[in-house]
Amino acid sequence: MRFADPVPDARHVVYARIQADPLVARAAELLAEATRTELLLARAAMNGERTDPGIWRAMFPTLFGADVADAAARDRAEAILEVSLRIADRGEQARQQFRGAVVEALTERLLRRRSDRVRRERRVLFDGVPAEIHPYDVTVEDPDRPEIYDCKWGARGIDDDVLHQLDDARRHAAEEGIAVLVAIVVFDAERSCRVRLAGLRAPVAGTRLVSLESLGELARRPPALLAAAS
Amino acid sequence: MPNEPPSAAIEPPTVAVAVERALAGLAALGEIGEGDEDAWSYVVDLVAAWRTRLEAVAAARGAERLTAEAATAIATALDEASRISDPYRAIDWCSTLPQVVLTALGEVP
DSSP: OEEEOOOOOHHHHHHHHHHTOHHHHHHHHHHTTOOHHHHHHHHHHHTOSOOOHHHHHHHOHHHHSTTOOOHHHHHHHHHHHHHHHHHHTSOHHHHHHHHHHHHHHHHHHHHTTTOSOEEEEEEEEOTTSOOOSSOEEEEEOOSSSOEEEEEESSGGGOOHHHHHHHHHHHHHHHHTTOOOEEEEEESSOHHHHHHHHHTOOSOOTTEEEEOTTTGGGGGTSOOOBTTTOO | OTTSOOOOOSSOOBHHHHHHHHHHHHHHHHHHHTTSGGGHHHHHHHHHHHHHHHHHHHHHHTTOBOOHHHHHHHHHHHHHHHTOOOHHHHHHHHHHHHHHHHHHTTOOO
């Protein structure tokens, strides 16, 4: 088993520009410190209809209400709102790409807190096995315990193809005697992810789930198996 | 003034009333989301899952009256959700709206 860079194609080149946009890095930086409610604020505002910040402040009184005394927390929530609305203010196609890039950048940033072997957009190759076309979003290329992550903005984005691709990587690595951790990171509630997963046919027993509830844990330890995740 | 948060009623509603309104908003989003034919069964199950969670809160705390801030938060979220017409965004909001409502009610989504 080995990791490799993908062959750049047109989509890759265009998307790389979005991944490199400072707005993506700023969003990931802020969300890496965010509470559960702040993550929900970002999710809602990045995918809302209106970009007037007053609307969103009213929707989240526990972050912006009159009795929020913690000035630092309020400033952080304001910064998250501001960057989320800047993303929402892009055209529909651009905002979709930005949101996806933010989840990937956030995943990378969190993983870097416990590993210096984190890479983006990497393929995983096995001897005698045709290579997958699509690269994995984020990898931890630790030879003793490699990790492979696919990132999704919402539970709707999880599909059989991505689950099969992750499970295939896990099985092929096991055939080479390597225990690879495979996981999906979804910027959505665990409840919604589990509903989505229950309706798909691909195997999930060896795959791990990181949802809004468990995102912060990614910086401290590998995620739990789906069956065991709470 | 379409961009003003809707003000809460003079007397904030009870949790039961707020949940009833949230369920109506969720159902409307679900109908729009079903326009994504590839995700029809997911949308049905998603709405059902969040409906169950919201109904559990109403069953436990139905008579409790909301604070003015919570009432405004929920009304604002419902107003935002009512503006959505795209099926893909509606599916996202079938997950987002209940979370916002539950958070405003002081619940863990």
